[in-house]
Amino acid sequence: MGMKQKKEVAKQVHLKCPTCNAYFAKSYMQTHLGKEQGMFTACSDNCSLQFTMKLAMGSGNVNEVAKSIVQNVLKIDDEVQVAPVYSNLKMN
Numbered sequence: 001m002g003m004k005q006k007k008e009v010a011k012q013v014h015l016k017c018p019t020c021n022a023y024f025a026k027s028y029m030q031t032h033l034g035k036e037q038g039m040f041t042a043c044s045d046n047c048s049l050q051f052t053m054k055l056a057m058g059s060g061n062v063n064e065v066a067k068s069i070v071q072n073v074l075k076i077d078d079e080v081q082v083a084p085v086y087s088n089l090k091m092n
C-alpha cells in the first residue's frame with residue numbers, strides 16, 4: 001500500500017504461453033512487444049527456450065506453431081493511471 005513507485009505501474013499484457021498454454025500476465029516492457037525483439041513471450045525461461053528450439057528446428061506442425069504465435073498476445077491493458085489523492089475532491 002503506497003509502496004509502489006509510479007514507474008512500476010505499467011501496462012499489463014495478457015498472454016498465453018506458446019509452449020504449455022498457460023495464461024499469464026506480464027508488464028508490457030517485459031514482453032517481446034516492449035523489448036521490441038523476438039516474436040513471442042513465454043511464461044518461463046524454460047518454455048521460452050523450448051519454443052525457440054521448436055522454431056529453430058522447424059519441428060512441430062507449422063500451422064500449430066503459427067497459431068501459437070498469433071494467440072500469444074491475448075490482450076493489452078490500458079496504461080493504469082495513478083489517481084492523485086485530491087481527485088476525490090473533484091467528484092460530484
Ligand SMILES: [Zn+2]
Pocket residue numbers: 017018019020021022042043044047
Ligand atoms: Zn509455459
